[in-house]
Amino acid sequence: MRIVGVVIFGCRLSRSTTTCSVTMSKKHSKPNFSQAQASEMVKRLFELMPSVLCSLPSYDDQNFYVASPEGSEYVLKITNTEDSKNPELIEVQTYAMSFLQQNGLPTQTVLPTTSGQLISLEEIDCGYGSQKYLVRLLTYLPGTTISKVPLTQQLLYETGKTAARMDKILEKLEHPHLSLLQREKYIWSLSNVTLLEEYINVLDGDPLQEVVKSVIHQYKTCVIPKRSSFRKCVNHGDFNDLNVLVQPCQSEGYKISGILDFGGMNSGYYIHELAITIVYMMTEHPRPVEVGGPVLAGWESVLPLNEVEKDCLYVLVLSRFCQSFVLARYSVKLHPENEEYLMISCKKGVHILHQFWELGKEHVEKVWFQDAAQLSDQK
Known part of the structure; x- marks a missing residue:
């Protein structure tokens, strides 16, 4: 079966x-x-x-x-x-x-x-x-979830490309209740990162609390003032490694065979979907910093970023890690009996958040955009 x-x-x-x-x-x-x-x-x-x-x-x-x-x-x-x-x-x-x-x-x-x-x-x-x-x-x-197969450059490229295609198609979506996707208080939207401040006390005593506070500050000062330059769209909102299915190709590697779970759909921005995709592909990769380049290259083969979107990508990726970690810890507080289950997505993410914060925006962006340019030149 x-x-x-x-x-x-x-x-x-x-x-x-x-x-x-x-x-x-x-x-x-x-x-x-x-x-x-x-x-x-x-x-x-x-x-x-x-x-x-x-x-x-x-x-x-x-x-x-x-x-x-x-x-x-x-x-x-x-x-x-x-x-x-x-x-x-x-x-x-x-x-x-x-x-x-x-x-x-x-x-x-x-x-x-x-x-x-x-x-x-x-x-x-x-x-x-x-x-x-x-x-x-x-x-x-x-198929099987992408979390269970090797994340090659080609598969990461296809993942970014598929995420961009999805949002490009959703741009044409028409429905009488489409306005319900505004979801202004939706805690998982990357438009609402500042709402995490209401739950930051769950990290009291944890050294990561200062990192999360710093990321939220960067979001306030470096992302919110530039958001008017982001291109709007409808986001899947949860394009993660457990919601993407793959099957073996006739040639080497895997192809994407399924996209699951549309419960996180919301009105957002293209750059949000890209950031979310990078975050969850990184959690399954032995060298997380190498993930952003191929995902970005695949994305830009469909939807090239503008300069403001490029400038905000690093902070948005860290913001999604913060959302995942803070809300997981909050959920554990409410449901301690489910701690092991609830923290699945955060154990690796905590290490990556620390690592990327220490590497800094300039270094991470240099790796991502250089890798993306090299891969695009090969296509």
């Missing part, structure tokens, strides 16, 4: 909230459906008799791998009760996935219910009393 390619829906702490308050999974918000309940729902809503149904890891939501007797594969996604209160936002995310797929990118699409709905609101008691959950059945995407 091959289910590795679909186990990732927010499977790290990189985007697990939809509000500024970071009330990570209010008590009983996460669904707790039994396999029997999930199976019944698949049969009733989709007239599908599962031959295999098993639980998949997740943080806020609940996901099940579903296989039919004919060999078709799906993911049953049950949204937590808090996010289920905003069906229009889930509708935009669902439409965006379909829009990208229609424009040539490998994303999941949603199968309609027998009544023709793409999203079904189900009121069920799964142990906490009767509550409402948004339910979708998504197509299966083959």
